Amino acid sequence: MRDGKSHRMEDVAVEAKVSLATVSRVFSQPDLVSEETRQRVHEAAARLRYLPNLMAGSMAGKRSRIVGALVPAIASPIFSETISGLSSVLREARYELMLSQSGYDPEQELSILQAFLGRRVDAIVVAGAVITPPSRELLLNAGTPVVETWELIAEPIDMAVGFSNPDAAAASARFLIDRGYRRLGFIGGTDRRSMQRLEGFGTAVSEAGLAAPQVISIKSPAPSSFMEGGAAMERMLRQDQKVDAVFCTNDLLAAGALFECQRRGLAVPGDVAVMGFSNLDISEVTVPALTTVQVGAREIGSHAAQMILDRIEGQGARPVPLDTGFSIIERQST
Amino acid sequence: MRDGKSHRMEDVAVEAKVSLATVSRVFSQPDLVSEETRQRVHEAAARLRYLPNLMAGSMAGKRSRIVGALVPAIASPIFSETISGLSSVLREARYELMLSQSGYDPEQELSILQAFLGRRVDAIVVAGAVITPPSRELLLNAGTPVVETWELIAEPIDMAVGFSNPDAAAASARFLIDRGYRRLGFIGGTDRRSMQRLEGFGTAVSEAGLAAPQVISIKSPAPSSFMEGGAAMERMLRQDQKVDAVFCTNDLLAAGALFECQRRGLAVPGDVAVMGFSNLDISEVTVPALTTVQVGAREIGSHAAQMILDRIEGQGARPVPLDTGFSIIERQST
């Protein structure tokens, strides 16, 4: 074990009585090596429990086979399906995922992106869009492939996979209006995606000739979306103008709002309808189950991974932003 | 930009009219460089937008400043607080997190661990214990620091942070019995931790002189724990022997079970009490809120990170397994 350090390629070469170059070939371009030699090398490697140092490989070769992913919060279930989809596809292709959370903090964001670039990741995926100009600037100059997700950025840094937040929210508003609801409420965060949804929602409401929705805003990041949803619903119900349907920008908020109604003995959707967004697992099981907007969270992740692989392995040109669409799933809460 | 490639230390050296070694010192041991030179180098670096290649640094130095974390499923909220805690502490110390999911698949587990070791991570954290002997073997031989979490392994590979699953489940059983429940049910997975909880639970029940609990097992990994919890509760209610309280090995299962009761018009805890485990956000907001077991998920992660840092940076000897304990949080569901 060479003084506590693991074996290297040269040790295998000696053990197999071949040159260093041959060992390298056995692992990266086996076709160029004779069956017999290959055999000998593999045996030698196994005997020494040799594990190629991929770090050294990355450095000599051109790529690290590492993709960096940046999310607002690791513990939030909102993006975790996306990360899971991303991870699955990447692993399949023998890439690893480096994950970090910004907490919606611009400084953290920048610092994490710098760390990723410093590590020479082959690509960066951000859940949502990059928040600040400095981060954007950094990424634009770096030349590393970047995928922004969960929204169709007007001018993405590089690639983008997602859906139109304004459109999805507008469709939600129209859905509620079609069901006969007239006094709408909107519960959402202050992050960019939430604001876009608010905009689409408001537009659709006014186009229908209805009064502007009652809006309750929650400062992101929230400690617990469930609790925030409950608190927001409470504030909503305290307003002078009563609402008959409330749209929440994610299912956690919606579930929290629903539970708050249950706590107050309000019938959902009888007294007030509740609609969520994202189609998280929870939306399917609450009583009543939540009407929500399906956005293909997992697919966003797997598509992001595929775009990256195409770009890196193929000579893929820069693709147009990929619209994964959305669809409303009607359940019992509306 | 040197033909599309980012600048390297030598470019900065030239720009600042100093030697390569000096630039290196400015970044890693600034005290050894005169104030003036340091200034010049920093300016040159800024001018070139120089970002040190940490990969090359890792290779020349002794450590990668990367920690690998392995979880059963990224999208499961069970371990995400732990990962978040881990990530936060590591970032603070300028380490990055490499994350991968095994899906409880032994082959994936082994393959991921090999990938981590191949990347020469400075340490590995596993959510839960390593599943198979080959993985264990690999880790034992590698000499890389390992932290197993969420249980107090009898013979950990290296370090361990967690709590006693049998004890926590036994305490839960006694809690229910103290509250007057007599016909207990147990809903859990087939993974190791669940089995340990079942064991502790069963022992406590029999020590109280009660009939063995009704057990419903769910094959891990489950697609959605909420749904599985509901389905399990349904099966539980269909048994001949009626239960008056059901313990679930996590809050997702418990919430699913609770919703199933609501769907069937059963009063909780009137007709049947439901108790969860882990104290996830959801347990606090359901109606009724779920009695559960607090296990300090986030602390497990931050402690794991701290143990790693102590080991790597200090010469920390191998610490004894760290018991983070548990406590029962009584809410309205029991």
Place this chain on the structure above:
DNA sequence: TTGAAAGCGGTACCAC
């Protein structure tokens, strides 16, 4: 305080 140079563990091009 600064500089020269020998690695770190691979990759890949060029000969043979």
Place this chain on the structure above:
DNA sequence: GTGGTACCGCTTTCAA
């Protein structure tokens, strides 16, 4: 098909 070897970009003695 195999071997020799010049890097990849940084860290770290060792001298000056």
